[in-house]
Amino acid sequence: MDPCDTPRRPGRPRGLDSICREKLLAAALPAFARHGFDGVSLRAIARAAGFDASMVSHHFGSKADLWYAVVEQLALEFQADLEDSALGVAGPQPVWQRLAAVVDHMVDRLAARPAVVMLVSREINDPSPRLDFLVEHLLRPAYLHYAPLWREGMEAGVFHQTDPAVFHLSFFGAVAMALSAQEVIGRITGQPMDADRLKQEIRRAMLGDAAPD
């Protein structure tokens, strides 16, 4: 029996709850992304994680609470990325170099978690009260973080001048679609496209062959 399926009691190792949470969140993200919130049951997600549905309720409450927890975790990962890495929007490096770091990072993140794009697309295309939560916790903070860099890119002539929020969503959509289309690109051209070259071509599509200032 999975230890996550035993009720909490004295002597239960510390940290176990957070391991159980993580396993469940890892199963919930692709399930919500693929089938939609209404199209998937708490029972099915629990089964995919190897848990009993009652234990899911114990750890998270309702299906809605599980969905919110999935988005909260994505928001935490996004915050951690911003703190850990060289993804400062401002900085001593020339703008093309900061932009390249941001594009490469976005490509790596979305390639590793394709379900994120599907989850966001679903909610954007089929608005519900969940979209407010997604906007507040993930979409708005991401926009506010990157907008100054997009503006700098426009001033430097890397991007066309346009509304920064329209640009931000276009940018995300462009990277996400190109990345998820790796197989399709190979099929429509008859030339297989490998992941490394795709990453390079996405960077060129977004930034051109920007050279050091």
Added chain:
Amino acid sequence: MDPCDTPRRPGRPRGLDSICREKLLAAALPAFARHGFDGVSLRAIARAAGFDASMVSHHFGSKADLWYAVVEQLALEFQADLEDSALGVAGPQPVWQRLAAVVDHMVDRLAARPAVVMLVSREINDPSPRLDFLVEHLLRPAYLHYAPLWREGMEAGVFHQTDPAVFHLSFFGAVAMALSAQEVIGRITGQPMDADRLKQEIRRAMLGDAAPD
């Protein structure tokens, strides 16, 4: 009773079958887009169109045949667009003008049929034998049609130089995401974005303030 729900017999008006087909295809596209092929039943689509499920089988055969018919109809609409309008890729107009016509047309089409983007994204993100059909009937013909124009745009400096297929998918993803995010753009900036201005900003994001040659 809907006349589409009566079996074919002598005296049945000509053209009725095609009206029934259209009603069903109109219900099937958003259903497949929203719930996915596996997430929706032939019965539910029939109900949405006001038909009996057995009549759907009569008109289309299986659920898979209905899905293929949806994509075939999109392919026919795409071909009709290309023949009817000023969307020639080559032409006497300067490249910026042909590009503007293409972007405006793409925005209008996708705004009117948001389900198309979801249908395509679903199949790209969750490949099945259906993806072959989608590539062959819609994605590949669209790419082959537009690629020369994308190349011309790159040569003219409107776009960065990159692989045309990667560019094509990025372009489609950028327009589709920005368009579906109209509400979200208003929420992340605190400034409502109306449809006309969004269209204008998408064009600027893709093409810049291109002026007559």
